[in-house]
Amino acid sequence: MPKPKYHIIICTNTRPPGHPKGSCGEKGAQNVTMKFSEELEKRNLFGMVMLTGSTCAGMCSAGPIVIVYPEAVWYQGVKPDNVNEIIEEHILKGKPVEKLVIPDSAWG
Numbered sequence: 001m002p003k004p005k006y007h008i009i010i011c012t013n014t015r016p017p018g019h020p021k022g023s024c025g026e027k028g029a030q031n032v033t034m035k036f037s038e039e040l041e042k043r044n045l046f047g048m049v050m051l052t053g054s055t056c057a058g059m060c061s062a063g064p065i066v067i068v069y070p071e072a073v074w075y076q077g078v079k080p081d082n083v084n085e086i087i088e089e090h091i092l093k094g095k096p097v098e099k100l101v102i103p104d105s106a107w108g
Helices: 029-042 080-092
Strands: 006-011 049-054 066-069 073-075
Touching: 006 029, 029 049, 029 080, 066 080, 073 080
Parallel strands: 006 049
Antiparallel strands: 006 066, 066 073
């Protein structure tokens, strides 16, 4: 397997219902993961892109969180409908999808 150019990490952490922090899992992270997997396969991008689920990425209230390396771009509130745009703009054209990027000011 060649070294991937991109690594997409999706927080899929799920907390119990009613937990005060919430979680990416309860906000639909599994559907986002499935959509990424389907689109990467459809576009024959496995090998160029590695897709990984993770436990808590920390920004629970902004989830689902998707992180794209090597640029370390953090996306918030990602829905399955955003997946094609992330692949088209970020992965294929190298331009982050600014409307989904977690702003620096959110990091405190």
